[in-house]
């Protein structure tokens with residue numbers, strides 16, 4: 001049998017797993033792996049500028065392609081810089097395999113230079129973490145890592161590779177299949193339960209579908225759309241479920257949750273059957289849990305048994321993959337006669353649309369322009385108001401996808417995720433919608449986007465505030481703007497809560513910064529310039545384009561369910577809007 | 580709230596105990612005791628876990644354990660006929676003659692072995708159910724306050740062979 005090093009086996013394994021893109025940042029304990037990758041042509045080895053940017057890019061690549069995202073970093077600080085990205089991806093069930101260099105096995109435990117117990121650090125934030133202690137376990141462990149990352153409820157697997165294992169010679173065998181006795185992802189659908197669920201649905205007077213991220217993860221959007229059209233049952237989504245059916249469909253009601261639409265939240269509060277697929281009913285979507293969908297019989301399909309009956313009591317639990325379940329439902333479902341109910345929902349939609357009710361350079365105008373100008377696109381958001389507006393106003397259909405950090409809500413996610421998405425989708429337009437705060441959390445990746453010639457369009461909605469937190473301070477903390485102003489300087493009055501035209505200049509100058517990286521920069525201050533800016537960004541096919549939109553400083557995300565309230569107890573307009 | 584018993588078959592690997600105990604602490608589940616030892620198959624360890632929880636939390640705990648890659652099987656022993664024993668050592672210090680007589684009497688009643696003795700200190704060994712050990716400890720605490728040292732092993736449990744379900 002041919003004897004090869006662990007590092008060479010690592011490269012072979014990546015090829016066997018059909019990895020075409022590797023996000024990698026070198027260092028002492030990974031140098032042998034990089035040596036084995038030198039001159040590699042089958043795998044595109046990408047060098048980002050920071051390991052956090054690296055893993056969010058792998059995440060964006062994975063979400064937008066459906067492939068496993070693969071990371072390679074060195075031990076110690078290289079590994080710890082991955083932590084936020086691991087938690088972010090795992091929380092949203094994104095399949096990643098993260099390889100980390102580690103000090104040689106005989107030095108583990110000695111406080112060796114750049115030694116951290118990375119398996120210990122990540123155990124509670126990933127799906128599986130393992131250190132390869134012996135060269136002969138390497139092939140099987142890598143096989144297992146990919147298998148676990150992409151099956152069942154997908155997630156992050158960490159594989160820690162001590163340097164001596166990378167250097168040791170051993171067999172070049174890489175298995176085609178693997179059995180993990182403690183891991184049996186569900187592959188069937190319990191037809192008895194499904195029939196019960198259908199029976200309840202067929203007798204419903206006011207049914208709704210509530211769709212979470214599970215449908216997008218299972219790539220069951222087409223089937224879900226068919227199911228909605230066949231039954232005529234209105235569809236509500238969580239933020240992660242957005243796009244489960246086209247947002248332009250007449251059956252689509254809107255998002256549920258604390259920034260959901262009035263119609264969606266009212267439909268949930270008034271429905272008699274809540275047919276949910278692939279959501280974990282977290283606190284952001286249920287509002288006051290005691291008053292959540294009180295009149296409804298609840299059916300819950302989820303691939304993860306632990307997500308069912310955890311936050312709410314469920315009448316019909318079904319553990320199954322969303323796509324398999326929806327396909328089975330399609331065979332038996334039939335049209336419902338519920339026009340009174342759909343009329344009522346449509347009335348709510350018409351009476352209380354999500355609309356900022358303002359003219360000028362508003363986030364709504366910006367996002368609606370993106371809807372008009374980009375038909376085949378991946379749109380990544382950052383976190384904060386920019387994200388919430390995007391989830392409210394962005395249209396999604398079969399040719400568009402939205403990437404957002406829903407579970408962890410990680411600022412700094414959007415831009416690097418878009419970079420990863422562009423690597424995976426070179427022929428699609430890739431757009432980032434970010435806040436001014438979050439943009440600065442991974443801005444160093446501008447260099448990555450420039451050197452790899454990625455014409456990403458970066459829309460910064462600059463309100464000069466950590467806007468999402470400021471909004472809470474305005475609404476629920478007496479306008480005490482504590483540490484949320486991004487234009488603050490030493491010269492400012494302590495305790496200021498009134499932005500005006502005298503506020504200090506914003507730093508950095510995003511346009512000059514973009515240009516210093518070799519990207520294009522456009523600043524937009526008037527509504528009439530939105531489309532021309534987006535169009536000229538679209539025409540720039542060689543470098544990224546930063547468009548900085550200077551928006552109203554204190555504009556809010558509305559409607560909102562105040563903390564502790566039930567879903568049907570929303571504040572619909574800002575104070576100012578009511579004047 | 581109810582007392583529960585779980586038997587867990589896990590991979591006999593480094594880090595599995597940390598994974599299981601970390602799951603309990605990370606999710607704020609309380610744990611009464613956990614014992615672990617290798618089985619007849621040296622690649623598999625068996626844990627006996629006892630805890631007190633409400634029904635909903637307990638269901639969640641079982642599911643969370645079940646979805647861990649390192650866990651091969653979760654068996655709920657709560658309403659199953661099982662044999663269950665816990666090893667307990669109690670050292671009683673500064674004993675008078677009267678104390679020693681009393682300890683011998685207690686040992687008869689509770690089925691406790693006196694396994695070591697140096698004139699003033701007595702070492703008791705007791706392998707009973709957790710409840711029975713609790714009773715013994717309560718009694719000894721009352722009689723020999725501030726003079727006892729206790730080491731409990733945590734329970735191990737196995738399904739009964741002949742006892743039928745009641």
Ligand SMILES: Cc1ncc(C[n+]2csc(CCOP(=O)(O)OP(=O)(O)O)c2C)c(N)n1
Nearest residue numbers: 384385386411435436437438465466467468
């Ligand atoms: C890494 C991280 N730190 C802090 C937060 C808390 N947080 C949530 S939204 C937000 C404000 C974001 O400001 P900005 O990026 O300017 O976006 P805006 O809300 O103004 O659109 C903050 C600080 C977070 N979600 N992530």
Ligand SMILES: [Mg+2]
Nearest residue numbers: 435436465467
């Ligand atoms: Mg901002």
